[in-house]
Amino acid sequence: MHTTSKQTNGVSAVRIIRDNERLAVCKISIPNKDAHSPKNDVLRTIYSELLLSGSKDFSRETLHDALAKLGSEICVHADAKNISISLDALDITLTKTLKILTNVIIFPTFKDSELKQVKEHLINSLVLEKENARSRAHQQFVSALTSVDDFRHPFSIDTLISEVAQINRDDIKAFHTSLWRQNWLLTSGGTDKTCATIENIVINIRRCDDTQVMEAPIKLTGLSVSRCTLSLIDIPHRQNIEFSIGNVLPLFRSDPDFPAFSFGFNVLALPGFSGRLMSTVRAKEGLTYSIYGYIESCTLSEQGFWRIVTFFSPKDVEKGIMSTTREITRMCEKGMSNDELRRFKAILHTRFVLAEDSLLKKVSEAHSLSLIGFSQQDFTKYKQDIENMTVAKVNTAMKKYLSPKAIVFSGAGPTQSITKVLKKAISRI
Amino acid sequence: MSKKRETNTNKFSTTKSPSLAKIRSYNEVTEYKIRTNGLTVLYVHKPGSSVVTSNIMYKVGSRDEKRGETGIAHMLEHMVFKPTSHDVKRKTDSAAMVFESETGAIVNANTWKDRTTYYFSYPSEHFDRALRIEAERMHGVILTDKQFKPERTNVLSEYDMYAGEEEFALSVQMSNVAFQSHPYGHETIGFREDIEAYTTEMLQTFYETYYAPNNAVLTVIGDVTEAIMKKAVLKHFGLLTPSLKLTPRIKITEPKQEGLRTITIKRKSSTNVYALGILNDGFPQKGWFETMAILDMLAGGTDSILHKKLVDTGLATQIQTSIEPLQDKNLATIFVILSTKATNEKIHTIIQNTIKSLTLKIIKPYLKKTTAKALVGEYTTRESSLGYTAELVEYISAGAPEQFFATEKLLTSITPRDILIRAKSVFDESQITIGYFIGTP
Numbered sequence: 001m002h003t004t005s006k007q008t009n010g011v012s013a014v015r016i017i018r019d020n021e022r023l024a025v026c027k028i029s030i031p032n033k034d035a036h037s038p039k040n041d042v043l044r045t046i047y048s049e050l051l052l053s054g055s056k057d058f059s060r061e062t063l064h065d066a067l068a069k070l071g072s073e074i075c076v077h078a079d080a081k082n083i084s085i086s087l088d089a090l091d092i093t094l095t096k097t098l099k100i101l102t103n104v105i106i107f108p109t110f111k112d113s114e115l116k117q118v119k120e121h122l123i124n125s126l127v128l129e130k131e132n133a134r135s136r137a138h139q140q141f142v143s144a145l146t147s148v149d150d151f152r153h154p155f156s157i158d159t160l161i162s163e164v165a166q167i168n169r170d171d172i173k174a175f176h177t178s179l180w181r182q183n184w185l186l187t188s189g190g191t192d193k194t195c196a197t198i199e200n201i202v203i204n205i206r207r208c209d210d211t212q213v214m215e216a217p218i219k220l221t222g223l224s225v226s227r228c229t230l231s232l233i234d235i236p237h238r239q240n241i242e243f244s245i246g247n248v249l250p251l252f253r254s255d256p257d258f259p260a261f262s263f264g265f266n267v268l269a270l271p272g273f274s275g276r277l278m279s280t281v282r283a284k285e286g287l288t289y290s291i292y293g294y295i296e297s298c299t300l301s302e303q304g305f306w307r308i309v310t311f312f313s314p315k316d317v318e319k320g321i322m323s324t325t326r327e328i329t330r331m332c333e334k335g336m337s338n339d340e341l342r343r344f345k346a347i348l349h350t351r352f353v354l355a356e357d358s359l360l361k362k363v364s365e366a367h368s369l370s371l372i373g374f375s376q377q378d379f380t381k382y383k384q385d386i387e388n389m390t391v392a393k394v395n396t397a398m399k400k401y402l403s404p405k406a407i408v409f410s411g412a413g414p415t416q417s418i419t420k421v422l423k424k425a426i427s428r429i
Numbered sequence: 430m431s432k433k434r435e436t437n438t439n440k441f442s443t444t445k446s447p448s449l450a451k452i453r454s455y456n457e458v459t460e461y462k463i464r465t466n467g468l469t470v471l472y473v474h475k476p477g478s479s480v481v482t483s484n485i486m487y488k489v490g491s492r493d494e495k496r497g498e499t500g501i502a503h504m505l506e507h508m509v510f511k512p513t514s515h516d517v518k519r520k521t522d523s524a525a526m527v528f529e530s531e532t533g534a535i536v537n538a539n540t541w542k543d544r545t546t547y548y549f550s551y552p553s554e555h556f557d558r559a560l561r562i563e564a565e566r567m568h569g570v571i572l573t574d575k576q577f578k579p580e581r582t583n584v585l586s587e588y589d590m591y592a593g594e595e596e597f598a599l600s601v602q603m604s605n606v607a608f609q610s611h612p613y614g615h616e617t618i619g620f621r622e623d624i625e626a627y628t629t630e631m632l633q634t635f636y637e638t639y640y641a642p643n644n645a646v647l648t649v650i651g652d653v654t655e656a657i658m659k660k661a662v663l664k665h666f667g668l669l670t671p672s673l674k675l676t677p678r679i680k681i682t683e684p685k686q687e688g689l690r691t692i693t694i695k696r697k698s699s700t701n702v703y704a705l706g707i708l709n710d711g712f713p714q715k716g717w718f719e720t721m722a723i724l725d726m727l728a729g730g731t732d733s734i735l736h737k738k739l740v741d742t743g744l745a746t747q748i749q750t751s752i753e754p755l756q757d758k759n760l761a762t763i764f765v766i767l768s769t770k771a772t773n774e775k776i777h778t779i780i781q782n783t784i785k786s787l788t789l790k791i792i793k794p795y796l797k798k799t800t801a802k803a804l805v806g807e808y809t810t811r812e813s814s815l816g817y818t819a820e821l822v823e824y825i826s827a828g829a830p831e832q833f834f835a836t837e838k839l840l841t842s843i844t845p846r847d848i849l850i851r852a853k854s855v856f857d858e859s860q861i862t863i864g865y866f867i868g869t870p
Binding site for chain 1: 478479480482483489510526529530532533534535536550551552579580581582583586587589590591594627640651695696697698699700730731732734741743745747766768769794797798800801802804805806808809812813815816868
């Protein structure tokens with residue numbers, strides 16, 4: 001597999017080429033530039049469902065029918081930052097699939113009857129979301145660490161439900177029109193010929209409107225907490241209490257400390273059994289089934305968060321929280337060892353090699369890099385930084401950015417019986 | 430107290446020198462056997478990626494468990510990641526865990542009803558080490574209370590994680606009433622009460638019986654040459670001896686169902702779920718694929734019939750299906766998460782009426798779409814050595830690895846009439862199992 005990239009007509013295009021490949025895949029992302037509000041949040045979600053509800057040449061039914069007959073798939077997803085479209089097809093069905101995509105993007109219909117249906121579906125999903133303990137712990141975590149005007153700041157489920165009724169067809173059409181003006185990110189995967197076909201067609205879709213000069217992104221920081229805080233949502237009938245544990249990471253991707261922090265955080269919380277949290281809190285102490293960490297929302301223009309995701313049963317929650325905190329403290333105060341440096345260099349190297357086994361993984365990886373503003377050259381440099389990492393660099397970064405005295409503990413689940421004991425435990429940290 | 434496993438020399442054959450005999454080839458797979466101990470090896474060379482995925486599948490799963498020891502196959506899977514007698518001699522931690530923590534290899538396993546499977550995915554230079562670890566785990570796992578008890582806590586935590594999910598709770602109860610004789614009547618994780626009662630002796634017996642070369646299939650897919658593969662396989666597995674305790678599985682035919690079976694779970698929740706279970710042919714028989722096509726037509730996406738009738742009308746929040754590639758007749762299920770507008774009776778009536786009103790005209794376009802989707806899905810799953818292996822394992826587990834390459838032929842041989850006949854039969858009111866999850870305040 002090999003990678004190429006170019007910029008043309010408002011599209012930043014990356015190709016992942018694998019010879020003799022029958023799969024043809026692409027991911028397109030278009031940044032949202034609308035204001036951060038509950039209405040716009042709901043609008044984006046509705047838009048992402050409505051885009052595939054019909055176009056000039058297709059009703060919802062005939063559109064899905066046409067895709068299914070080809071065995072192809074087009075999905076649209078909205079988050080706070082981007083509208084993303086993914087397309088999966090075979091080389092022999094690619095042209096027809098791209099024709100459908102073109103029709104949908106250039107001539108959407110956004111019928112009122114479809115809008116009504118999507119709104120009803122969204123309300124049902126939001127009601128169901130109230131039961132999703134993991135997601136609610138996460139939302140509460142982000143909420144604690146972002147200001148209300150930060151695009152990442154989530155709105156309450158009830159606020160979103162109340163906004164659904166306000167959305168009308170004109171809102172959707174205006175939103176669709178505004179998307180054209182943004183610059184697009186495109187990652188395609190397949191043979192060189194497949195990728196060229198995808199690029200030609202997508203760039204042509206983009207050409208339907210004028211190209212704007214890429215605006216310099218506004219730099220965003222989070223609201224770092226300076227002491228430990230506990231927020232709990234009681235969902236009484238869940239078995240376990242889901243947690244998001246962490247704080248703001250005041251680093252941009254381009255900051256020199258970022259590779260060192262990322263390295264050290266992997267030592268602490270890498271998914272799998274290599275990270276300290278999995279090998280102690282799960283494997284040695286048996287306090288949870290999974291405990292992993294992620295660095296999230298860190299881009300060239302945004303400082304993000306470090307977050308540990310886990311769950312504990314009510315009877316183990318105090319021990320679980322204390323064990324997790326102990327490991328964070330140990331990493332912050334004592335840092336990592338030479339042995340861990342050697343091992344994690346090998347682990348991270350293997351991750352890069354394993355990506356070569358899968359075109360789909362490689363396309364996702366490349367697209368994720370584009371979304372955070374990284375070029376392939378930046379990624380190569382990041383890999384070199386990892387190769388050249390030292391214990392001193394990592395331990396300095398850990399001390400600087402991983403304070404055990406300032407952590408947000410956000411939990412959701414059957415919390416009523418453990419609130420008191422947990423508050424007390426956290427006040428001792 | 431638990432006892433340690435008997436000395437490894439019991440498993441060594443000294444009478445014949447082992448060799449790897451080629452048995453057959455189908456498409457790109459070559460099948461070998463070590464005749465002295467019965468280990469089957471499947472090999473596919475995929476040059477150029479620098480990655481290998483190796484997998485060892487034991488033909489043992491939750492169906493092989495006795496009453497009172499449900500979930501023990503899965504518990505043992507966890508124990509296989511603990512230090513072996515070889516690790517103790519070397520004074521190291523579990524070789525599998527060290528392999529992951531030193532190299533970053535993907536190291537994982539899963540247990541299902543018919544089989545337990547362990548897989549590693551890693552850069553090619555670690556191939557020999559990966560095979561050594563699997564061979565050592567086949568005969569050298571130590572099962573003591575010291576290792577077992579903390580791991581049981583992890584398994585109980587895993588159990589609680591699943592048990593909190595409405596669909597899982599329904600699956601447990603529905604399988605239990607759907608199968609009165611066949612051992613598919615309990616879920617792989619087992620019952621909490623049984624997990625709490627395991628002893629290391631129980632685990633030891635299970636391990637000694639089923640973890641042996643004559644009950645295993647090793648799969649090697651990726652960027653490793655045939656010569657290197659053969660050399661490493663013989664080096665690490667050649668001298669292992671077969672299990673003498675292993676007996677063939679008893680063929681159990683589930684007694685005929687003579688009427689609708691229902692179960693109800695009432696639990697504090699704001700979610701209500703309706704589940705409809707149908708009996709499905711074993712995998713990879715044609716009937717299994719026919720049921721897959723029916724479920725896809727009914728609930729396999731936004732253009733499916735029931736999605737339009739239930740989700741698009743606001744009666745349901747979600748609709749999803751579950752179909753497992755199991756060897757024998759098993760339960761496939763449609764789950765409907767109800768909106769506040771719907772009742773279980775209403776959902777049941779709509780589904781039954783939908784089945785009754787199926788015609789060849791309705792089925793024909795859906796079947797075409799299902800076939801196209803399944804074939805693209807096959808390319809997508811098999812594009813990496815890890816995905817390829819995961820899918821091949823299910824065909825091996827079903828005893829038909831050569832069918833791995835026959836899906837397209839099989840799918841395209843299914844006619845709308847086949848679907849119509851099967852739909853009417855599997856959804857017959859006297860043959861189904863219904864589950865209700867009723868959320869109470």
